[in-house]
Amino acid sequence: MRGMTGDAGLHGAGGMDRSLAVEIATLGSTAGRVAAVAVLKVEAEPGEVGFDPDRLTRIDAHFQRYVDDGRLAGWSIAVARRGRVAHLSHYGRRDLEAGLPVESDTLWRIYSMTKPITSVAALMLYEQGALELTDPVSRYIPSFADLRVYEAGSALKPATVPAIEPVRVWHLLTHTAGLTYGFHHAHPVDEMYRARGFEFGAPRGMDLATACDAWAALPLLFQPGTEWNYSVATDVLGRVVEVASRQSLDVFLAERILGPLGMTETAFSVPPEDLDRLAALYSPNPTGGLIRNKALAEAITRPPSILSGGGGLVSTLADYHRFTQMLAGGGELDGERLLGPRTLRYATQNHLPGNADLDVFGRPIFAESAFAGVGFGLGFSVVVDPLAGKVLTSPGEFAWGGLASTSFYVDPVEDVTAVFMTQLMPSSTYRIRPQLRALVAQALVD
Incomplete structure (x- = not known):
């Protein structure tokens, strides 16, 4: 800068x-x-x-x-x-x-x-054969195998069933994976995200890999591909980019997108x-x-x-x-x-x-x-x-x-x-x- x-x-x-x-x-x-x-x-x-x-x-x-x-x-x-x-x-x-x-x-x-920038990164890897849109995400993030889907109950005692379809790369790109955001306040699974420190951010000290494992341990809102829900899917996609490219996301974006575009x-x-x-x-x-939002504002001032x-x-x-x-x-x-x-x-x-x-x-x-x-x-x-x-x-x-x-x-x-x-x-x-x-x-x- x-x-x-x-x-x-x-x-x-x-x-x-x-x-x-x-x-x-x-x-x-x-x-x-x-x-x-x-x-x-x-x-x-x-x-x-x-x-x-x-x-x-x-x-x-x-x-x-x-x-x-x-x-x-x-x-x-x-x-x-x-x-x-x-x-x-x-x-x-x-x-x-x-x-x-x-x-x-x-x-x-x-x-x-x-x-959209992270999505372009994934599409670039798709073009070079490093991943396919139909790939199960578990190929890149093993914790995404054997996922469970919310069926009923509260955030403290949810009833779940096995995912019939694996979460695939295209599900992440389209927000149809069944993931969510804690800040939605619309579903018991949202509450489960908040209880684990995922609302506007993540628990201190957690990196992208461990965050993806934490999300994979929580139930999906629905069977993959059956509904649309705005979610952390693109954050998971960023981890897929890291694994498929063997580069951290910041390095990949800088070298392949941000740098070339000036x-x-x-x-x-x-x-x-x-x-x-x-x-x-x-x-x-x-x-x-207006009220100044100091808590969220300061996050961007440090790596x-x-x-x-x-x-x-x-x-x-x-x-x-x-x-x-x-x-x-x-x-x-x-x-x-x-x-x-x-x-x-x-x-x-x-x-x-x-x-x-x-x-x-x-x-x-x-x-x-x-x-x-x-x-x-x-x-x-x-x-x-x-x-x-x-x-x-x-x-x-x-x-x-x-x-x-x-x-x-x-x-x-x-x-x-x-x-x-x-x-x-x-x-x-x-x-x-x-x-x-x-x-x-x-x-x-x-």
Whole structure:
């Protein structure tokens, strides 16, 4: 990571110079070296890529109100079409108490937006023959053999039955493994996760391998492949990546994904010299305004014991924009190909049985996506019916978001990508994501 300076206040497309999205920038004096870093700038006038510039200003006007009335501390937005940034803006504060503005190099906890990156890692290994989608997870994590499935009873005295089908790699990618999260508070198995220290994190000193063994010792919510439940599945997938690649997850991501894409600001922790760029984490105050969440916020400031492929990364707007451009480009960006286009097309189809949406196949719990009209692919939500979801977007749009209200989406029909960064948890507090989609789509006029 590096130190940069940026302008305070609101910056829109009209105030930025066109430039390449990646430049060579000098790292801070303590590092004393040069590295390629993502520097995001506007690359096209809105009209050149089919946007009405006046209509694009509605994006900033809308989300500016979120800050002005105290619902958000600050935000950053990047919208691109046909691979060119047409709208880029920042507004508000990255730290309310310190009075620090959101800037172009602000660091954001992306939480579950880590999941698509880990999923791409697994798909890369699939492409090279290191794993198959139908492989039992027990091939890589032996404790996942002979799993039990919850049938009845309380968290203290559950009745279980044997799993009929082994948990397979594709179950992890699609959240159909039967795993869960402790923070759901919706099922006795969720309570069992919490009792063992798994709610927002894991017991102190536990690494990824031992966490996977602990999850395997708990009952599944359902028979693998029969339902959808948002869960630690992508964390387990991260361990599969480690075993299949013979590398730790942080090394694999750095060498195979983050480095090649120039995402040098994306990591599992923030070093001391970059803490001033890290946005503060907030939650709504029931009496109005925001409450600073210090307990969860500090986790990213030190190297983690668990490399969470499901929620452990911090990133910048520029870095994650690079990731979305790789996805929009069919697996390739600036001459670096991570995935073949056919693999990516396959992964971004709805893999839920019978082309069902989450409203039918999923459990009614918190997740980083709407349920109606939305299915799930290999690591991404996938829109199967925009009419059912009542959101202005395209069939085949794929996306995901994070616990602190960050989000991204790729619309392959319109060739549009958007990334939204902020730090408000939980992400279900406001309907920021569908609003962003509508505001971007209404500005398309070609």
